[in-house]
Amino acid sequence: MGLTVIEAEFAGACYGVQRALNMADETIKQATPITSLGPLIHNPIVVAKYEQAGISIAEAVSDIKTKSVLVRSHGITPKVREQIDDAGLSVVDATCPYVLRAQKAAQRLGTEHDMLVIVGEKGHPEVDALEAYGMLSGTTVMVVSCADELPNTLSEVVGVVVQTTQTFDALEDVLEGIRERGSEADLAHTICRATRQRQEAASELSKRVDAMVVIGGRNSANTTRLAEICTSEGAKTFHIESWEELRPEWFEGCETVGVTAGASTPQYQIDEVVDTLCGF
Ligand code: SF4
Numbered sequence: 001m002g003l004t005v006i007e008a009e010f011a012g013a014c015y016g017v018q019r020a021l022n023m024a025d026e027t028i029k030q031a032t033p034i035t036s037l038g039p040l041i042h043n044p045i046v047v048a049k050y051e052q053a054g055i056s057i058a059e060a061v062s063d064i065k066t067k068s069v070l071v072r073s074h075g076i077t078p079k080v081r082e083q084i085d086d087a088g089l090s091v092v093d094a095t096c097p098y099v100l101r102a103q104k105a106a107q108r109l110g111t112e113h114d115m116l117v118i119v120g121e122k123g124h125p126e127v128d129a130l131e132a133y134g135m136l137s138g139t140t141v142m143v144v145s146c147a148d149e150l151p152n153t154l155s156e157v158v159g160v161v162v163q164t165t166q167t168f169d170a171l172e173d174v175l176e177g178i179r180e181r182g183s184e185a186d187l188a189h190t191i192c193r194a195t196r197q198r199q200e201a202a203s204e205l206s207k208r209v210d211a212m213v214v215i216g217g218r219n220s221a222n223t224t225r226l227a228e229i230c231t232s233e234g235a236k237t238f239h240i241e242s243w244e245e246l247r248p249e250w251f252e253g254c255e256t257v258g259v260t261a262g263a264s265t266p267q268y269q270i271d272e273v274v275d276t277l278c279g280f
Pocket of ligand 1: 014097164165192193194
């Protein structure tokens with residue numbers, strides 16, 4: 001008897017990533033030569049597919065050879081936006097609306113307070129942009145991933161903005177740290193529900209199956225996190241980028257297999273994995 005395969009209730013490309021992919025598809029249809037500023041998403045297979053279809057990748061505005069630029073869902077800093085304008089490039093802006101909302105919050109809180117705390121991963125492109133928007137007014141901006149990274153002394157009131165993919169636990173830890181230092185947080189709640197929904201659905205499904213398959217780029221932080229969650233629930237967990245990696249022997253003795261995928265995984269890649277598993 002074959003495996004029973006169950007897909008997590010929430011899995012795969014989130015609204016912002018799907019929107020960016022749709023915009024990329026549209027430019028391909030119109031045969032507009034375009035350059036993506038950085039890889040479109042954290043998914044090497046999808047990025048390679050778009051490169052083959054004619055979407056080049058550049059790391060800096062000065063390296064762009066086409067007349068159009070595609071801004072990915074993570075968004076860009078005001079300085080890069082200025083460089084794009086100066087270069088006279090036309091822009092297909094796939095910045096996720098939720099990321100834009102976080103950028104606006106960072107800018108506003110930077111203006112209203114002399115200290116802004118960003119809860120996020122230092123060096124992540126979305127966080128770099130939040131930091132830059134926060135600093136526009138000259139305020140002090142710090143990026144922390146947990147309370148231990150906060151300085152011992154803070155202003156009486158600090159603005160707090162959160163990278164959209166952070167967990168509520170990380171935010172709560174930093175808020176607690178701010179309270180412990182005798183300060184008050186003026187919080188812009190910018191965590192996106194997509195991440196939480198995928199994590200909760202993966203955790204719930206892991207408890208009911210013998211093994212979990214997690215699909216997504218190995219360089220994708222949110223996919224790696226999903227794999228950690230599945231492992232911590234006790235499921236035998238396999239993190240793969242494509243159906244071609246699947247091996248029947250992994251599932252010896254298993255009756256049920258759950259499937260989940262990171263926010264950068266398009267639905268067709270999930271379908272390929274489900275179809276392959278159903279054939280084992
Ligand atoms: S995770 Fe949320 S904020 Fe980030 S791109 Fe997806 S929908 Fe937008």
